Amino acid sequence: MNTNKNLALNVTQNPSKLFSLLAKNWALFFLLILILIFSFTGKRFFQLANFQNIIHLSTTSLLLAAAETFVIITGGIDLSVGFMMGLSSVLSATIMQKMHAVNFLPALSISIGSIIALIVCIIAGLISGIMITKYRVPSFIATLGMGGIASGIALIMSEGFPVTFLPPYLTDIGNGYLIYIFPGKAISFFNKPEGITGKELKELIRIIPNSFIFIVIVLFILWHILKNTKFGQHTYAIGGSMVAAVRAGINTNRHLIIIYVLSSFLAGLAGVFNVFQTGIGNYTQFSSMYELLAIASVVIGGASLFGGKGRIIGSVIGVILISVIENGLQLSGVDPFYRFIAVGLILIAAIIIDQSFPDLF
Amino acid sequence: MDNITIKKNGLHELFLQLGNKWIFFFLLLEVIIFSIISPGFFSLNGIQTILNNSPSILLLGLAETFVIITGGIDLSVGFVMGFSSVVSAKLIVTFVGLGMNDALSIIIGIVITICIGIIPGFLNGILIGRYKVPALIATFSMLGITHGISELLIEGSAAKNLPALAGKIGNGSLINMVPGKTVSFFISPTIQRGEHLIEILPNMFVIAFIFVIFFAFILKSTKFGQHTYAIGGNIDAAIRAGIDVKNHIIKIYMLSSLFATIAGIIYMLRFVTGKADSGVMFLLDSIVAVVIGGASFYGGFGSVWKTVIGCFIILVLENGLRMLGFPTFYKLVLVGVILIFAVLVDQFSPELLHKED
Amino acid sequence: MEYLLEVKNLTKRFGGLVAVNKVSMEIKEGEVVGLLGDNGAGKSTLIKMISGVHRPDEGQIFFKGKEVKIDSTRKALSIGIETLYQDLSLAENLNVYSNIFLGREKLKKILKFINVLDHDYMHKESKKVLDRLEIEIPSLRNRIRVLSGGQRQAVAISRSIYWDAKLLIMDEPTAALGVAEQKKVLELVLKLKSQGIGIIIISHQLYDVFSVADRLVIMRRGEKVGERNIKETNPDEVVSLIVGAEKVKQ
Ligand SMILES: Nc1ncnc2c1ncn2[C@@H]1O[C@H](COP(=O)(O)OP(=O)(O)OP(=O)(O)O)[C@@H](O)[C@H]1O
Ligand SMILES: [Mg+2]
Numbered sequence: 001m002n003t004n005k006n007l008a009l010n011v012t013q014n015p016s017k018l019f020s021l022l023a024k025n026w027a028l029f030f031l032l033i034l035i036l037i038f039s040f041t042g043k044r045f046f047q048l049a050n051f052q053n054i055i056h057l058s059t060t061s062l063l064l065a066a067a068e069t070f071v072i073i074t075g076g077i078d079l080s081v082g083f084m085m086g087l088s089s090v091l092s093a094t095i096m097q098k099m100h101a102v103n104f105l106p107a108l109s110i111s112i113g114s115i116i117a118l119i120v121c122i123i124a125g126l127i128s129g130i131m132i133t134k135y136r137v138p139s140f141i142a143t144l145g146m147g148g149i150a151s152g153i154a155l156i157m158s159e160g161f162p163v164t165f166l167p168p169y170l171t172d173i174g175n176g177y178l179i180y181i182f183p184g185k186a187i188s189f190f191n192k193p194e195g196i197t198g199k200e201l202k203e204l205i206r207i208i209p210n211s212f213i214f215i216v217i218v219l220f221i222l223w224h225i226l227k228n229t230k231f232g233q234h235t236y237a238i239g240g241s242m243v244a245a246v247r248a249g250i251n252t253n254r255h256l257i258i259i260y261v262l263s264s265f266l267a268g269l270a271g272v273f274n275v276f277q278t279g280i281g282n283y284t285q286f287s288s289m290y291e292l293l294a295i296a297s298v299v300i301g302g303a304s305l306f307g308g309k310g311r312i313i314g315s316v317i318g319v320i321l322i323s324v325i326e327n328g329l330q331l332s333g334v335d336p337f338y339r340f341i342a343v344g345l346i347l348i349a350a351i352i353i354d355q356s357f358p359d360l361f
Numbered sequence: 362m363d364n365i366t367i368k369k370n371g372l373h374e375l376f377l378q379l380g381n382k383w384i385f386f387f388l389l390l391e392v393i394i395f396s397i398i399s400p401g402f403f404s405l406n407g408i409q410t411i412l413n414n415s416p417s418i419l420l421l422g423l424a425e426t427f428v429i430i431t432g433g434i435d436l437s438v439g440f441v442m443g444f445s446s447v448v449s450a451k452l453i454v455t456f457v458g459l460g461m462n463d464a465l466s467i468i469i470g471i472v473i474t475i476c477i478g479i480i481p482g483f484l485n486g487i488l489i490g491r492y493k494v495p496a497l498i499a500t501f502s503m504l505g506i507t508h509g510i511s512e513l514l515i516e517g518s519a520a521k522n523l524p525a526l527a528g529k530i531g532n533g534s535l536i537n538m539v540p541g542k543t544v545s546f547f548i549s550p551t552i553q554r555g556e557h558l559i560e561i562l563p564n565m566f567v568i569a570f571i572f573v574i575f576f577a578f579i580l581k582s583t584k585f586g587q588h589t590y591a592i593g594g595n596i597d598a599a600i601r602a603g604i605d606v607k608n609h610i611i612k613i614y615m616l617s618s619l620f621a622t623i624a625g626i627i628y629m630l631r632f633v634t635g636k637a638d639s640g641v642m643f644l645l646d647s648i649v650a651v652v653i654g655g656a657s658f659y660g661g662f663g664s665v666w667k668t669v670i671g672c673f674i675i676l677v678l679e680n681g682l683r684m685l686g687f688p689t690f691y692k693l694v695l696v697g698v699i700l701i702f703a704v705l706v707d708q709f710s711p712e713l714l715h716k717e718d
Numbered sequence: 719m720e721y722l723l724e725v726k727n728l729t730k731r732f733g734g735l736v737a738v739n740k741v742s743m744e745i746k747e748g749e750v751v752g753l754l755g756d757n758g759a760g761k762s763t764l765i766k767m768i769s770g771v772h773r774p775d776e777g778q779i780f781f782k783g784k785e786v787k788i789d790s791t792r793k794a795l796s797i798g799i800e801t802l803y804q805d806l807s808l809a810e811n812l813n814v815y816s817n818i819f820l821g822r823e824k825l826k827k828i829l830k831f832i833n834v835l836d837h838d839y840m841h842k843e844s845k846k847v848l849d850r851l852e853i854e855i856p857s858l859r860n861r862i863r864v865l866s867g868g869q870r871q872a873v874a875i876s877r878s879i880y881w882d883a884k885l886l887i888m889d890e891p892t893a894a895l896g897v898a899e900q901k902k903v904l905e906l907v908l909k910l911k912s913q914g915i916g917i918i919i920i921s922h923q924l925y926d927v928f929s930v931a932d933r934l935v936i937m938r939r940g941e942k943v944g945e946r947n948i949k950e951t952n953p954d955e956v957v958s959l960i961v962g963a964e965k966v967k968q
Contacts, residue, residue, distance in 0.1 A: 077497070131701065131705075135704075135705060135708055136708055137701065137704045137705065137708065138657075138658045138659070138704070140434075140658050141652055141658060141700060141701070141704050142701065142704070144645070144648065144649070144697075144700065145697040145698070145700040145701040145704075146697065146701075147697070148645065148649075148693045148694070148696050148697030148700065149693070149694050149697035149698065150697075151693050152690050152691065152692070152693030152694030152695075152696075152697065153694060155688070155690035155693065156688070156690045156691065156694070159688070160688070160690070286641050286642060286645070287638050287641045289504075292436070292501050292504075295497070295498075295501070296498070296501060299498055305495045305497060305498065306495075335513060337508075337509045337512035337513050338509060338513070339509070340505040340506065340508045340509030340512070341505060341506045341509035341510065342509075343502075343505045344501075344502035344503065344504070344505030344506040344509070345502070345506070347498055347501065347502040347505075348488060348494065348498075348499065348502045351488075351492075351494045351495070351498055351499075352492060352494070355492065355493060355494075582834040582835055583833065583834055583835065584823045584825060584833065584835065586835075587812075587816065587820075587823055587835060588821075590809070590811060590812055591809045591812060591816075591820055591821075593811065594809030594810055594811035594812055595807065595808065595809045595810060595811075597805070597807055598806075598807035598808055598809045598817075598820065599809065599820070599821070600771070600791060601769070601771060601791050601801070601803060601807045602791070602795075602807070602820040602821030602822075603790070603791045603792035603795050603796075603821040603822070604820075604821045605792070660811075661809070661810070661811030662811055
C-alpha cells in the first residue's frame with residue numbers, strides 16, 4: 001500500500017534523468033522507433049496518406065479507449081463498450097434505413113438515427129451505472145451482462161447482417177477530407193473539386209480527414225475535463241481511494257453513474273461514427289474484442305487497473321501504437337496474425353515496465 | 362459491513378428465501394417450461410443434444426471456477442482451446458502422414474497437445490503470481506499470443522484431413538444400440554437404412570464429466586482446494602499462514618489451461634478439425650456460468666457443482682430457444698439478464714449465502 | 719542463560735524510507751517483552767522480519783542460540799514462531815476451524831491413498847482450544863465474515879496458540895476488543911508465559927503492557943531508543959521515550 005509512495009522518494013533521487021524520462025514515456029519512444037523501422041521495411045508506410053489512414057481507421061478505437069480511460073481511472077472496467085458500439089451502429093443505421101425508405105430528408109434521417117442511438121446508449125450506461133453504484137454489482141459483471149444484452153439486441157435487429165440501403169452523403173462526410181488539392185489546378189474544402197474523374201482522382205491530394213478533426217475535438221474536450229476540471233479531479237480521487245473520496249464529501253455514486261454514462265455515450269458515438277465511415281450498420285462480432293483492445297491501449301498508456309492513474313494522451317499513444325503495429329506489419333508484408341502476438345507482448349512489457357517504476361507515472 | 366441488517370420485506374424476503382438454491386429451481390423451471398412449449402425438448406434426442414454441446418462450456422467453466430475463486434480471471438481459455446484444437450489436429454495429421462497408424466497418432470497427438478497446452482497457463486501463472494500483473498491483462502496478452510500462433514499454424518483456414526477414427530471417437534457414445542440387433546461401446550456401429558440408432562451418454566460428455574467430478578472433489582475436499590479458497594479470501598492471510606501462494610497461483614492457471622486444452626481436443630475429435638476461434642463463444646458463457654453459480658469476482662467463493670448448474674442453465678436455454686426456432690441471438694440477451702439477476706440475488710442475500718460453508 | 723530469540727542490527731528499508739534501523743533485542747523463554755513506539759515507529763515491520771513476512775536488508779536473527787535465516791512465513795512457523803498480526807490475517811470466506819488450521823490442514827486418507835481434509839478432526843481440535851480460552855463462538859462452521867471484531871480476534875489468538883508456539887508475537891492484540899475481552903487476553907498472555915513461551919507484545923495501551931510485560935523495548939522512527947525493566951521504570955518515562963527525548967528536557 002505505502003510501497004509506491006516510499007519508493008517514490010528513492011527512485012527519483014537516484015537514476016539519471018534521461019533514464020526516467022525514457023521509462024516514463026516508453027510507449028511514445030517505442031512508437032517513434034516502430035515508425036522509424038516501418039519506414040524502411042514497409043512499402044508506402046512513411047507517407048502522409050498512410051498516416052492519415054492510420055488515424056482515420058483508429059477513430060473508433062480512440063473513442064472506445066477514451067471511454068475506458070475514464071472508467072479505469074475510477075478503478076472500474078467497462079466490458080460493454082465494443083458491443084455498445086455495435087448496438088449504436090446497427091440501431092442508428094436501422095432507423096436511417098427505415099426513414100430513408102419512406103423518403104425522409106437524408107439529413108433528417110441521419111440526425112434522428114444518430115440521436116436515438118446515442119440516447120439508447122446513454123440509457124444503457126445509466127443502467128450499468130446504477131447497478132454498479134446502488135446495487136454494488138462489480139463493474140466487470142454489470143458491463144459484461146450489459147454487453148451481452150447489447151450484442152444480442154444488435155444481432156436480433158440486424159439478423160446478423162450488415163444494415164444497408166442507408167441515406168446518401170454518410171460516407172462523404174465520414175470519409176471526407178478538410179482540404180483537397182488538385183496540384184496546379186484546384187483546391188477545395190470538404191468536397192472534391194468538381195469535375196474530377198477516374199484517373200485524375202489518383203493525383204488528388206487529400207489533407208486532414210474529417211475524422212481527424214472530429215476525433216481531435218472530442219479528445220480535446222475529454223482531455224480538458226480530466227485534466228482541468230473538478231469532475232476530472234474527482235475521477236482520480238475516486239480511483240485513488242473510494243473511502244477517502246466519500247469522506248471528502250464527493251457524491252461518488254452520482255459521479256460513477258456519470259462515468260458509465262459517459263463511457264456508453266462515447267461507445268455510442270463510435271458506433272454512429274462507424275456508420276458514417278462504412279456507410280452501413282455493423283454489429284460487433286464476438287471475436288473482435290474491441291473492449292479488450294481498448295483496455296490494452298489504456299494500460300499501455302500508463303493507466304493502472306487498480307485505479308487512480310491514467311491519461312487521455314497516454315491512451316491515445318496506446319491506440320496509435322497498436323494501429324501502427326497493425327498497419328506497419330501489413331505494409332511490411334508480415335502475416336497479419338503476428339499482430340495479435342505483438343500486442344500481447346507489448347501489453348506484458350507495459351505492465352512490467354509500469355511495475356518496475358511505480359513512481360514515475 | 363460485517364453485520365448487515367437487511368430489511369426483510371417483499372423482494373428482499375423472496376431473495377433471502379431463494380438464497381443459493383435459486384439456481385437449481387431456475388434450471389428446473391427452465392426445463393419444465395421448455396418441455397411444455399417445445400415438444401421435442403424433453404426426449405432422448407433433446408437431452409442428447411444438450412449433452413453433446415456441453416463439454417466445452419463445462420470444461421471452460423471448470424477452468425474459470427478455479428481461477429475466479431482465487432480472485433483472478435482467465436480470458437485466454439477460449440483461444441487456448443482453439444490453439445489446442447489446432448495443435449492436436451496438426452500433430453495427428455503429421456503423424457498419420459509419417460505412416461503411423463491412426464489410433465496411435467491420435468493418442469500421441471493428444472498427449473503432446475496436453476503438454477503444449479499447459480504452457481500458456483504456466484506463463485499466465487508466472488506473470489500473475491510472480492510479477493503481479495493483473496490477471497485480466499496477463500491472460501488477455503496470452504489470448505492474443507495463442508490466437509496469433511494458432512492462426513499462423515493453420516495459415517488462416519481450418520486444419521483438416523484428420524483420420525475418420527477421430528470423428529468416430531468424438532461422436533460416439535458410451536453405449537450405442539440398434540434395438541434388437543447390436544450393442545456397441547464407444548464407437549457407433551454403421552447402420553443400415555431404416556434402422557434406428559439409440560445412443561446413450563456421448564463419449565465426450567463422459568470425459569468432460571469425469572474431469573468435473575474429479576476436480577469438484579479436489580476443490581471441495583483437499584488441501585489444494587482449501588488453499589485456493591484461502592488465497593481468494595485473503596491473500597495476505599494465506600501467505601502468512603505459510604501457503605506458497607506464488608506456486609499455487611501458477612498451478613491454478615496451469616489447470617485452467619489444461620481444462621481449455623482438453624476442451625480443444627474434444628472439439629477436434631467432435632468436429633474432426635482444428636479451428637483457432639473454436640472457443641471464442643464459450644469464454645463469455647463460461648464466466649457467466651461461474652457467476653450464476655454464486656462465485657464472486659472479489660474471490661473466495663464458488664463451487665464446481667454450482668458452476669455445472671450454471672452451465673446447464675445456459676445450455677438448456679440455448680437448446681430450448683433453438684428448438685423453438687429463435688435465432689441464437691436471443692440467448693445472448695437472456696444470458697445477460699440472468700447474469701445480472703444472479704449478481705443481484707447475491708447482493709441481497711449475503712447473510713444466507715455466506716454464513717456457513 | 720541462552721536467549722530464545724536474539725536479533726542483531728536488523729534493518730529494513732522500503733525504497734528510500736528506513737522503516738527499521740539497526741535494531742537489536744532479545745527475549746528469554748517465559749519472558750514477556752513489550753514493544754512500544756508511536757504510529758509508524760517500525761514495530762510491525764520489525765516483527766514482520768521475525769515472522770518471515772519481510773526479509774531483513776541487514777542483520778541477523780538467532781533462535782535458541784543458532785543463527786536462522788527466516789526467509790518465509792513457513793520457515794518461521796516451522797521453528798515455532800507464531801504471530802498474531804495487527805490486521806488479524808484471517809480468510810473471511812472460510813469458517814472458524816479452517817482458519818485455525820489454515821496452511822496446516824489436518825488430512826486423512828480415504829481409499830488408503832487419497833488425502834482429504836479431515837473436517838471432523840479440525841472442528842474438534844478447534845473447539846478444544848476455544849474452550850480452553852473460554853471463548854464463545856456460536857458455531858465453528860460460521861464463516862469469519864459473520865463474526866464480530868472481538869470474535870475474530872479470539873479466532874486469531876486461538877490459531878496462534880494452538881500450534882505449540884515457542885515464541886508468540888502479538889501485534890496490538892487488544893486493539894479491537896471490549897474491556898472484558900481485553901482482560902481475558904491479558905490473562906491469557908500470563909498463562910502462556912507460565913508455560914515457558916516467550917511473548918513479544920506490541921500495544922499502544924501502556925496499562926496493558928505494564929500489567930503483563932517483564933521488559934520494555936521502545937522504538938522511535940525506526941530506531942531502538944530505549945530498553946527498561948518494568949520494575950525500574952514508570953509510564954511517564956516510557957511516554958517521554960516514545961515521543962522523543964527533546965520533549966523530556968523542556
Ligand atoms: N510494505 C511496506 N512498504 C512500504 N512502506 C512500509 C511498508 N510497511 C510499513 N511501511 C512504512 O514503514 C514505517 C513503519 O511502519 P510500521 O507498520 O512498522 O509502524 P508501526 O510502528 O507498526 O505503526 P503502528 O503503531 O501504526 O502500527 C511506516 O512509515 C510505514 O509507512
Ligand atoms: Mg503496526
